[in-house]
Amino acid sequence: MRIRNLATFVKVAHLGSFHAASQQLHASQPAISARIAALEEELGVKLFQRDKSGTRITARGAQLLPYAEKLLAISQEMREQVSEDKPERGTFRVGIADTLAYLWLSPLLQLWQSNHPLLSFELTNDVTPTLTHQLQQHQIDLALMVANETLAPDLVVEPLCSYPQCWVAAPSLVGQQQHLTLDTLATFPILSFPRDTHPWHYLQQLFSKCEEPPVVHTCSAVAGLLMMAEQGLGVTFLPEPLVKKPLEQGRLVMIKTEETPPELSFCYSWRLDDDRILPRLLAESGRSIIDVSLA
Template sequence: MRLRNLSTFIKVARLGSFHAAAQQLHTSQPAISARIAALEAELGVALLLRDKSGTQLTARGTQLLPYAEKLIAISQEMKAQISQEIPEKGSLRIGISDTLAHLWLTKLLKHWQTKHPLISFELTSDMTPILIRQLQNHQIDFALMVADQSTPADISVGQLSSYPQCWVCSPNLHHHSTPLSVADLATFPIISFPRDTRPWHYLHQLFNTLDEPPPIHTCSSVANMLKLIQQGVGIALLPIPLLEQPLSEGSLIKMETEQTPAELTFCYAWRQDDDRILPQQLAESSLAIMQIP
């Protein structure tokens, strides 16, 4: 019997609402329904009834509730005792977007090494769609990536930070101070993150308003993308924190535009069936570190 399903049952029973439980557990209502259905199927009884007046416990549900609460309390006490006395050992596989790796990986890994000295961290960098698939396929355990609205219901997700973006280019490629329109931007070679990423979709929609959208050249490496732009190969829309050094050095210049580009939002994620406390601890530390200006 999965403790997650029991915990979800307790939450629905106490709140009297599948919707309210989904909000508090930061997941979707269908995911809540699936957990309750799995628990009912395992026990062979109906636990909850839903009608226009709300959600009510059945007689069997009322009978189960105190036992479920005792089991969850024992589980939490056990985890607390173990985490206090015995440091976690083993390994954790982490996937991270190249942008976040470029900005934060050194600080994150130093912090994790200090807090979890017996854990081996296995790091890989990739695009959000691939990281989501790797999470679902148990190829990685934790991800730091660009937020994606299509994240599956079996993945726990939380927002990390949002960064403003701006268009940049080599000083040799552009000299005008007049704000540029979308059509003006389309006269330059465009360099972006790979196809099917959120930045690529944003540019695809932006330029689709034109009769002749420009070709968008893609690159998966932030370091290589910056080098291409600095060498005048094209222009790019990038998060401003990535650009602080090249802008201050003058190897890149900011292009003023008529439209303010959308911010790029990042998130953390792990599988909901992972009962370890470590992914949540890494999420909390990542959130704290990435809020530092």
């Protein structure tokens, strides 16, 4: 069913005249008649009654009219949503895990500003449980966070990237001990992301094997964890890109244990009921930056 024929039908129905419709649609009257005839043939019904007194819509035509209007509205909305020429306006709220903010916030925001110059971005750093809750409560529109197999079914979740993790500490804290058993590691203060995050749960499982659990200090900010580790306040495990420079500069040393920390995976997520294309556009453009860096 051609949208043009439906649009012609709606115009004739509203104006009550083939001639008036031809003028407004900038088409000849025979062209208007041909479109209506094609629609009538496709549907197998008569849509208008034409006689000397004028043009009247039939009962079947009146039945079709509201459906045709809905289809035209949907067609217009679809074109507007996918149009690259339509600039996005308004405010878009993004929540981002601190690890990703530390590594990628500046290039991500630069790219998004370039692609959507009329859009205002509200950025929030937080841990994944909080970001998930904020998504569900419509407090943010898009989250860049730790991937979690238990994320709610009302969210769209797409993979972003993953990083290997490693244990690190200041040389002043561990000296030359760069290979530690879990029991020895547990004798040091442990620095971690907050309770109920993926790293925190890993620590609980890991040190459950030890006779004495370690003292664990938590901080939600990557910068805070790095600062405390470099100052010798504890041992921590973090994604390798975060500790690359401190390791190269000798401010931290890598510690090996009998169990290597798992990779930490990140994802994009937005609400399933958000039918805008903008979350996916931002996700795809952001992923393009990170994919290039990981290649």
